[in-house]
Amino acid sequence: MSILVLADLHEGQLAGATAHVVAATQAIGGDIDVLVAGEGVQAAAEAAAKLDGVSKVRVADNPVYAHQLAEPMGALLVELADGYTHVLASASTTGKNVLPRLAALKDVSQLSDVIAVDSADTFKRPIYAGNAISTVKSDDALKVITVRTTGFDAVGTSGSATVEAVDVVVENSQSSFVKEELAASDRPELGGAKVVISGGRGMGNGENFKLLDGIADKLGAAIGASRAAVDAGFVPNDMQVGQTGKIVAPDLYIAVGISGAIQHLAGMKDSKVIVAINKDDEAPIFQVADYGLVGDLFEILPEFESKL
Amino acid sequence: MKILVAVKRVIDYNVKIRVKADHSDVDLTNVKMAMNPFCEIAVEEAVRLKEKGVATEVVAVTVGPKAAQEQLRTALALGADRAIHIETDERVESLAVAKLLAKVVEDEQPGMVILGKQAIDTDNNQTGQMLAALTGLPQGTFASEVAADGDKVNVTREIDGGLQTIALTLPAIVTTDLRLNEPRYAKLPDIMKAKKKPLDVKSPADYGVEVASRVSLVKVESPAERKGGVKVASVDELIDKLKNEAKVL
The missing domain is CATH 3.40.50.620 (HUPs)
Structure with a gap:
């Protein structure tokens, strides 16, 4: 072969x-x-x-x-x-x-x-x-x-x-490159990162995603998002983890304010260790999380960051 | 210009699927079906192009069983002008769908073909690209913006790490990503009107396309279940567990 x-x-x-x-x-x-x-x-x-x-x-x-x-x-x-x-x-x-x-x-x-x-x-x-x-x-x-x-x-x-x-040169008159806007980030690429921290609809707005920055910096993590957060316009689509976004399997995946729709789980359930932070203790994300913490993410995230 | 939109009947987005006990396939008996979400976005984009005066006619097409006419009627209710149903009960693979669509493109000579980037059942993400290759037309896949301008179209694509804009000559094939638009809901009067819009029924044989599958489905299994773990009471306990139990910090 x-x-x-x-x-x-x-x-x-x-x-x-x-x-x-x-x-x-x-x-x-x-x-x-x-x-x-x-x-x-x-x-x-x-x-x-x-x-x-x-x-x-x-x-x-x-x-x-x-x-x-x-x-x-x-x-x-x-x-x-x-x-x-x-x-x-x-x-x-x-x-x-x-x-x-x-x-x-x-x-x-x-x-x-x-x-x-x-x-x-x-x-x-x-x-x-x-x-x-x-x-x-x-x-x-x-x-x-x-x-x-x-x-x-x-x-x-x-x-x-x-x-x-290879000396094969083909013709192309049908398509041409116009421009590329790649997210400028010092963080690791989502697909290859050892640690990923993702925010969902529970983040409330795009501004609040900054709460993930400090934690990501300390852990060397990439930042992701659920489709709900993308659809709500909080963050760009290239951050989306799930069936129609990126499939990730880091050593540690931290899901913040993500309920755990099956389409999101499809993108991260092969992660080695999953942590879920959510105020709803019935959220499906807890069924796949190794460690779940029920509570207000706006209190938990700053505390988590300061204690890392 | 005329726009051709391909749609697919799939399991409803919200349904949790079950694998058949004999592992032969997924069990779709009595499961709610719907138009593939990416196809809804494709229909919406075509209708918007018509509303803007860029498109003159929107033709919806599907390949699938008799029941797939429901999805064509939905497309007609959303604003498509007429529909083509290529009826078959076979499990039609992307390549055969692309071959059938290529024949429809030959017949209809659309200025643009819009498809969903992937169907949420097989998750293949192939048909649009295959159609482009077979028709010799350029492709703009995973589109988040489509801007037609004369005999060209600029397509902004969702790529890993950001966005890429390319210019294509028309006719062209476009596949939709999530953020291209937000599909509307069909209104009741439009649903009633859709029942009277023309819908042609064809068979794969009419187009001389063989739809037998090349890939055999050996078995279908449920994925390894992930067991839920424990709830921790505090941030301190979480950090302790991550450091000393999971050893990931």
């Missing part, structure tokens, strides 16, 4: 997600190549070459792949996919955007958000917001898969794969 992994980039650098995808690939077995595509991505390619288990890094460095727009990325993957039995990417917004195009153009199905590998053709993936886990078997000659990174521990970085340039 021969597997191609599409590397995830974050601001031109190799994103942490890729090491998890390579781990999923190792569970399938076979030769592993990583494709790094973008503009000015040599550093990312060198970082990918260090991932354990990777035999070869293929680099498509060209302005047409800048920002990894779906149309040229899909076309590039179609050009490169022949000879591979599997093509994997993380279930990031890039992987989700690009991989279905490859699948459709190769006339194969795609398996999204895979969390476990049973064999080279059989995989587990959550459905219904993670309220059921399906085991699916693909009969397609080419398996196109996005991987939920929380399902696989990252591989190490003691490898030394060869790096080679």
Whole structure:
């Protein structure tokens, strides 16, 4: 078997997600190549070459792949996919955007958000917001898969794969990049943070999310939110944890003023330790929390911060 | 321009699902069904584009069983002008849905196709992208803003870590994210009027598309239940437990 992994980039650098995808690939077995595509991505390619288990890094460095727009990325993957039995990417917004195009153009199905590998053709993936886990078997000659990174521990970085340039350049006159507004934050990225503290509707308004800042600073945590908090306009959608937002599985997840709708639980219930702070002692979040504290978050948060 | 909107009948957002005892699938018997929430946002966006004068006609389409006509009637009540029902009882995968929609795009020649980014049953997040690939049209996925301007559309996308704006040539495929708009509720007179709007019924065979699945469902299980823990009485006790019991601080 021969597997191609599409590397995830974050601001031109190799994103942490890729090491998890390579781990999923190792569970399938076979030769592993990583494709790094973008503009000015040599550093990312060198970082990918260090991932354990990777035999070869293929680099498509060209302005047409800048920002990894779906149309040229899909076309590039179609050009490169022949000879591979599997093509994997993380279930990031890039992987989700690009991989279905490859699948459709190769006339194969795609398996999204895979969390476990049973064999080279059989995989587990959550459905219904993670309220059921399906085991699916693909009969397609080419398996196109996005991987939920929380399902696989990252591989190490003691490898030394060869790096080679890919000279495929595709045309793209249909889509162009206009601008990007990335949340500027010194905090760890939500998907990869060891500690996540999230606020829900109980926070009352966006201003009150500042109460989480000091705690996040002390714990080195990322800050998340429930969909209810996003819908209420308290915080931007990129902070959303849940079925339709980010899926996280940190060592410690602190849910503040979050009732625990099934769609939110879908995004965080694989966390190692869950703490819930809520004034309603009947809130469903307490059914999944290892430690629950019933009370007024506006009193608890400052006290918690000062005692950390 | 004409806008095509794809909708899907799924389990209601608020229903807690059960896995069948034989683990063959999820049990949908007597479960409340509804339009997929992201599809509601897609319909709303299309109707708003019509209200702004950007769109001239909104056509809703679904692939699914007879009962899925309820969701098409909902789309018509919300402001779609007519509907196409591609009727099948098969478990139709994203790729087959995309192939059917590609045929509808060929017939209808819409200026824009709007779909939900994912359905809340299979959580695949594939159909719009596959449709774009099959029709050779550009895609703006996970949209939080759609601004059509002449023969172009600017789509602002919800990406990991923030927002990205891209410009696409029209026709284009757009998939909706949560914050694109807040869907309206259908009013009773509109629900009555929707019953008289045209609804064409077709079959996958009419489009020459094979819908048999390529992926077999081996089994469906409930996820490992997470056991609730303990309630602590104070912040001090919480910190003590996190430090000394869970050892995460």
